[in-house]
Amino acid sequence: MSTHQPEISGKQLELLNEIVPKLSRMAFFGTSTNPGNAEALKETELAAGAFGVKLQYVDLLSPKDIEGAFQAAVKGRADAVLETVSGPIVNINRKQLVELAIKSRLPVTHESARSVEAGGLMSYGVNLVDLDRRAAIYVDKILKGAKPADLPVEQPKKFELVINLKTAKQIGLTIPPNVLARADRVIR
Secondary structure (H helix, E strand, C coil), X not given: CCCCCCCHHHHHHHHHHHHCCCCXXXXXEECCCCCCHHHHHHHHHHHHHHHCCEEEEEECCCHHHHHHHHHHHHHCCCXXXXXXXXXXXXXXXXXXXXXXXXXXXXXXXXXXHHHHHCCCCEEEEECHHHHHHHHHHHHHHHHCCCCHXXXXXXXXXXXXXXXXXXXXXXXXXXXXXXXXXXXXXXXX
């Protein structure tokens, strides 16, 4: 199963554009050493151009870069952040990312619902529960004798939008009803 979907960054930017009045500048938090980073940045640049949004790339290579990333976004007058940082940088430091976003009063869209559950504003990404269920089918096939090399790599089929209304209130943002209606999950 693959979770790599750089083309969703366009959808993430579209959602930010809907919830942030007059979105004109956006910071893109990525990790240049991650394999899909360049492709996700390219997709985001295309979407930003279509929406007339100026994009600021901020590279997070280690946990010590997190605070500086938010400082750079604020200094660059970003109206919002698209966070695509993955792996240990986010997993271990999720709470710090969320706290700095709230402190900076920056709306952040995350790839993982886990970040929203930890207090982040919004996520749009692969539905991991669905992916896990589909992976179980592969395990069953392998246990019944299928060769893993003969099984195709599957792309995600389900995506989810998760919104945290408590965080929206903390940063002074009102989520439009049409976006709330599309949410798969709303944290109140």
